[in-house]
Amino acid sequence: MAGCAALSGAARGEELRDLCPDRPGKGTSPCTVDAGHLQIEADIVDGAFQRSGGVTTDTYAAANPTVKYGLTDRWDIEANLAPFVAVRSHDETTGQRRTVSGIGDLFLRTKVNIVGNGGGSFSIAVDPFLKLPAARIGIGDGAVEGGLVVPMSLDLGGGWSLGMTPEIDLLKNAMDSGRHPAAVGVIGLGRAVAGGVTLGAELWTSQDIDPAGTTRQYSFDLDAAWQPADNPNLQFDGGVNRGLNANTPSWQVYIGVSRRF
Numbered sequence: 001m002a003g004c005a006a007l008s009g010a011a012r013g014e015e016l017r018d019l020c021p022d023r024p025g026k027g028t029s030p031c032t033v034d035a036g037h038l039q040i041e042a043d044i045v046d047g048a049f050q051r052s053g054g055v056t057t058d059t060y061a062a063a064n065p066t067v068k069y070g071l072t073d074r075w076d077i078e079a080n081l082a083p084f085v086a087v088r089s090h091d092e093t094t095g096q097r098r099t100v101s102g103i104g105d106l107f108l109r110t111k112v113n114i115v116g117n118g119g120g121s122f123s124i125a126v127d128p129f130l131k132l133p134a135a136r137i138g139i140g141d142g143a144v145e146g147g148l149v150v151p152m153s154l155d156l157g158g159g160w161s162l163g164m165t166p167e168i169d170l171l172k173n174a175m176d177s178g179r180h181p182a183a184v185g186v187i188g189l190g191r192a193v194a195g196g197v198t199l200g201a202e203l204w205t206s207q208d209i210d211p212a213g214t215t216r217q218y219s220f221d222l223d224a225a226w227q228p229a230d231n232p233n234l235q236f237d238g239g240v241n242r243g244l245n246a247n248t249p250s251w252q253v254y255i256g257v258s259r260r261f
Contacts, residue, residue: 016232017118021258022066024223024237026204027165027186028151030125032113033070038261041066043082046254052246054092059249061085061104074117080107085139100138105131121155143172147182159192163202174212182208188221196227204241218244219252233260 020031021041033039042065050057064082071077082104089098109129116123127149133142147169154162167184188202200223208215223239234257241252 016260019227019232019235019258019260021235023256023258024225024239024254025186025188025200025202025221026219026241027163027188027202028127028149029163030113030123030151030153031117032074032076032111032125033068033260035070035073037070039068039070039076039258040261041068041256041258043254043256046252046256048241048249048252050243050249056090056092057249058088059085060088064104066107074113076111078107078109078111080109081105081134085135087139098138100136102136102139104135105140106134107131116153123153125151127151141172145169145171145179147184161190161192163188163190171208171210174210178211180208180210182206196229198225198227200224215247216245217248219248220244234258 016034016037017031020029021039022029023041042063043061044063046061046064048059050059061082062084064080066078066080068076068078084101085104086099086101090096107129109127111125111127113123113125117125128146129149130144130146132144133140147167149165149167152164156162163186165184165186167186169182169184170179171182172178173180184204184206186202186204188200190198190200192198200221202221202223204217204219204221206215206217208217219241221239221241223237225235225237227235236255236257238255239253241249243250243252
């Protein structure tokens with residue numbers, strides 16, 4: 001739903017734009033943080049649960065923050081590192097159980113809005129990112145990887161908005177040190193309702209085109225966000241994601257918060 005928020009409230013003097021975080025949802029918002037301001041968007045708790053081929057894998061993350069800083073009215077820089085991730089697996093055939101825990105990988109990104117940061121019915125941005133390996137094997141893959149996200153948002157009127165987030169990544173091969181492309185896409189519909197609440201639904205897909213074999217993932221996701229009327233710099237959110245094939249976690253649930261300073 002992040003890419004679905006309609007943009008309004010252009011900055012005039014000291015007035016800030018409407019709060020527009022990337023969360024909730026797997027989409028990315030095309031708007032940036034106001035110049036000179038800091039914004040933190042964090043999972044309070046996140047759990048993903050997968051069962052495939054007789055192996056159950058549960059992944060948990062806590063207090064997973066993305067820190068953003070606005071350099072100009074159209075350009076911000078961002079960093080993300082989860083301080084705690086735990087991956088628990090159970091092979092029902094062998095009975096083997098394994099738990100790996102530690103920090104996550106470091107993600108560095110920068111977002112530049114091209115159109116629509118201060119209002120209007122359409123907005124688009126470019127959002128390149130770099131992943132630096134910080135996590136243990138079993139949480140991460142130990143490789144430098146990166147990609148480019150192009151988030152877009154269209155105000156449909158009447159409180160409805162449409163978000164699209166195409167993405168192309170360059171990932172490490174599973175069997176060697178080479179690299180291969182992966183294509184990710186999110187399309188979402190959002191609806192602003194009473195009391196500062198926004199509801200969203202998304203379809204997400206990932207096509208990891210590894211030489212050893214393409215891995216396809218799909219999910220249908222529902223989320224909600226609430227921005228208190230007396231604090232325009234704060235948002236609470238949560239969501240439930242339902243995997244649509246065996247390669248995708250069957251369920252993912254999360255709650256989180258965003259705060260602009």
